[in-house]
Amino acid sequence: MACEKIGFIGTGIMGAPMAHNLLKAGYEVAVHNRTKVKADHLIAGGAAWADSPADVAKDSNIVITCLPDTPDVEQVLLGQKGVIEAAKPGLICIDMSTISPAATKEMGSALAAKGVTLIDAPISGGEIGAIEARLSIMMGGPKKAVEKVRLIMQAMGRTVIHCGPLGAGQITKLANQIMCIHTIMSIAEGFAFAEKAGLDLETTLKVTSAGAAGSHSLKTLGPKIIAGDFKPAFMVDLQQKDLRLVAEYAEKLKQPLPGVALARQLLAQLQAQGRGRDGTQALVEVIRQLGQK
């Protein structure tokens, strides 16, 4: 499959190992990043460097973006020296960032006017998933384009699912983030209660994780809480950004989500304490604080 020429924009914590996996799979890859030094090891590994998103688009038939937030993607795709300036008809853009579903649909229309197809393909699985090519990839877009790039996605992810039309990938990712924050609340309140009641937390973890209270978060983050390890598997700041996207889209849908609203307040408390770069398991600290003298 090395016939595709892929452009990759955004070689950060997630993007860099993803681009690396594309190189490893034999694809020809051109990279661009705001901070060039973060792409140096990819260039050393065989990637070409492009000076701007437009430069990336000029020689690619697939352009992948993996960027922090909605305005970044808008700038890279539609802004000055953006992808749209040099895109040839037939180009497929795959945005793997987690951003606004509404903005995604708007960008899709702008690109379609130039004959460019946009696919949204946000990811789940964290840095380790990216490194080990075990990401879950939630794709939205026209079936034909999605199937055309499926092999490329499989070089980066293990679960590649077509969720529906453009935007459906982002919406599925947001539903995923809603579910995640509740399972994190689950351990935060469960552990704070158990601890204050004087239970042995190892025993509590063992009993609860085996039964109806079991969750992926409990299994992976529970031991970290017991060990006092607040290093991020997923950062509070990023969770909060995703829940802002949830809140914005839920407001558009007129769908109140009282649990998410509460979780956002508690995460905001952590951020106020300068702990935005802690892992989401730090939510237990806020619950603990509520019960402190």
Place this chain on the structure above:
Amino acid sequence: MACEKIGFIGTGIMGAPMAHNLLKAGYEVAVHNRTKVKADHLIAGGAAWADSPADVAKDSNIVITCLPDTPDVEQVLLGQKGVIEAAKPGLICIDMSTISPAATKEMGSALAAKGVTLIDAPISGGEIGAIEARLSIMMGGPKKAVEKVRLIMQAMGRTVIHCGPLGAGQITKLANQIMCIHTIMSIAEGFAFAEKAGLDLETTLKVTSAGAAGSHSLKTLGPKIIAGDFKPAFMVDLQQKDLRLVAEYAEKLKQPLPGVALARQLLAQLQAQGRGRDGTQALVEVIRQLGQK
């Protein structure tokens, strides 16, 4: 192990199959229940009938209670014609109800004055777990007594864990229920959002259950929500009762639990709508209603 003489008080949905499993394991069992007819099939299966809790205690060296709520256990153990009236020193009482940890400790003291040891051993796993002897049993009490009855517990459950001193079983169960309600909130808000956004719920379930949002509740209750099946695996009324116990004990501990507080309000809405006997997955209906015209 058929040398033990076991009394079993409370042969309801959970208690009846548990007592049945004790008979099946070869134990000599005397039963008592407020409504005798619910014990008839156990009597037909070889259990003796006792007219009161005191009668149960008279001829037993182990008395098990499995009752709806705190006052029921207090009445049966300490009330008129209660266990305490006929208990001989050395009797071990095992309360497998889910009730107040504080009341459990108080009853333990009252029984200790008569030479009776109380163990709390609340269960998780539902009616099916009870029938198939696959319950999780969370035990609190002195190690020696707990070890003495472990084999009896293993006739009813698969996971039998000593959580700590008297009350620790109840507290562990409450921590478990805290975690459960959050994982149920997880699917309630996640599915209501996904549905209102027009996603295919089967696909959403597939994507989310495989990753970081995965939970036991999502796996077991997610398909029920999609199928519109609100039959109870665990009833709203019972979940609400358990969360009342959580709230009471958390207040005693001075440990605020804002997520649990919110969930209780939403469950109360379901109860107000006459849906207390639906399964807890009906929580999704309340979230849906918040977004309805």
